[in-house]
Amino acid sequence: MYAPSEAARRSGFSLDxxxxxxxxxxxxxxxxAGGRRIFTDDDLGWLxxxxxxxxxxxxIAEMCRYAELAREGAHTAGERQALLERxxxxxxEQMRLLQRQYDxxxxxxxxxxxxxxxx
Amino acid sequence: MYAPSEAARRSGFSLDxxxxxxxxxxxxxxxxAGGRRIFTDDDLGWLxxxxxxxxxxxxIAEMCRYAELAREGAHTAGERQALLERxxxxxxEQMRLLQRQYDxxxxxxxxxxxxxxxx
DNA sequence: TTTCAACCTGGAGCGCACTCCAGGTCAAGC
DNA sequence: GCTTGACCTGGAGTGCGCTCCAGGTTGAAA
Numbered sequence: 001m002y003a004p005s006e007a008a009r010r011s012g013f014s015l016d017x018x019x020x021x022x023x024x025x026x027x028x029x030x031x032x033a034g035g036r037r038i039f040t041d042d043d044l045g046w047l048x049x050x051x052x053x054x055x056x057x058x059x060i061a062e063m064c065r066y067a068e069l070a071r072e073g074a075h076t077a078g079e080r081q082a083l084l085e086r087x088x089x090x091x092x093e094q095m096r097l098l099q100r101q102y103d104x105x106x107x108x109x110x111x112x113x114x115x116x117x118x119x
Numbered sequence: 120m121y122a123p124s125e126a127a128r129r130s131g132f133s134l135d136x137x138x139x140x141x142x143x144x145x146x147x148x149x150x151x152a153g154g155r156r157i158f159t160d161d162d163l164g165w166l167x168x169x170x171x172x173x174x175x176x177x178x179i180a181e182m183c184r185y186a187e188l189a190r191e192g193a194h195t196a197g198e199r200q201a202l203l204e205r206x207x208x209x210x211x212e213q214m215r216l217l218q219r220q221y222d223x224x225x226x227x228x229x230x231x232x233x234x235x236x237x238x
Numbered sequence: 239t240t241t242c243a244a245c246c247t248g249g250a251g252c253g254c255a256c257t258c259c260a261g262g263t264c265a266a267g268c
Numbered sequence: 269g270c271t272t273g274a275c276c277t278g279g280a281g282t283g284c285g286c287t288c289c290a291g292g293t294t295g296a297a298a
Contacts, residue, residue, distance in 0.1 A: 004245070015245090016287055023248095034294050036245055049227070055220045060285070081231035088228060091221050098217065101174045102210050108168070109207060112200035123275070134275090135257055142278095153264050155275060179255070 007039035011047035018047075026050065026064050056091045126158035130166035137166075145169065145183050175210045 008015050021027045022037075027046060029037045046067070053063050066083055069076040127134050140146045141156075146165060148156045165186075172182050185202055188195040 014287080017285085019246090020286060032294090034245090035247095036294070052220045052223045052227075054285095055216060056224060077231060077234050081228060081234075084224060084228050084231070088221070088224050091217070091224065095214070095217055095221065097174060098210070098214055101171045102207070102214065104171045105175060105203060105207050105210065108171075109200060109203050112196060112203070115196050115200075133257080136255085138276090139256060151264090153275090154277095155264070173255095 002039040004037050007044065010044055012051060013047060024064065026060065026067055057094060058087055121158040123156050126163065129163055131170060132166060143183065145179065145186055176213060177206055
């Protein structure tokens with residue numbers, strides 16, 4: 001059980017982002033009697049997944065879709081898997097593009113290295 | 120010499136984006152007597168660079184800085200090189216993160232593959 | 239018991255990179 | 269000369285993902 005600040009520290013999301021994720025229905029967090037959020041290890045597991053998906057460029061709407069499927073139960077496992085698979089393929093394409101553009105960038109830098117007065 | 124639509128087609132940027140890039144001073148394009156833009160091969164070269172920088176996540180403000188330096192003349196070559204070098208290092212970090220999160224994603228998908236009823 | 243930092247809410251605001259629009263102009267082809 | 273589609277401008281609007289704020293509440297420590 002973690003207080004909001006601790007969950008923020010562990011997940012790397014800001015407090016505001018955690019509240020925002022709850023507001024849009026991406027996450028559902030328990031409360032104390034006084035109305036304060038308490039994050040479980042399970043919640044942190046979800047946050048870790050969201051970080052992975054976010055860092056690989058998945059739109060929030062699609063994360064919501066995934067979370068919704070998970071809430072519907074085990075029978076949606078296949079659909080969730082397919083969603084992740086499609087995303088992984090997009091990430092592969094993204095990695096190829098990034099590598100290609102990185103190579104261009106390096107070529108451009110090498111051009112500067114051949115210039116007089118550049119060092 | 121290329122008309123705007125041809126420049127858009129070749130660069131992959133939309134007409135509106137080309138106009139926007141000019142408006143913010145990232146690009147400076149020649150005109151016909153009637154006031155219409157004409158793109159040279161040099162302009163397309165710049166657009167290719169902007170695409171590379173954009174695809175690797177450079178903010179537009181930094182591209183503007185680079186373009187500004189280039190306009191100032193050859194004596195800024197060192198600074199331009201350094202700017203690109205710093206960016207390339209950020210891209211390397213970005214590639215490492217993307218690879219790491221991709222691995223997580225693949226691990227998650229493998230977990231689904233071990234589930235009953237998932238295929 | 240008091241304090242005070244951490245927490246709560248609803249809603250407004252922001253930064254980025256475009257994207258769209260209205261209303262007008264240009265020029266190539268018939 | 270007329271038509272028509274590509275082009276022009278300034279400025280407003282959009283979508284995303286937060287981020288900030290005001291004004292109020294909670295609860296652990298002193």
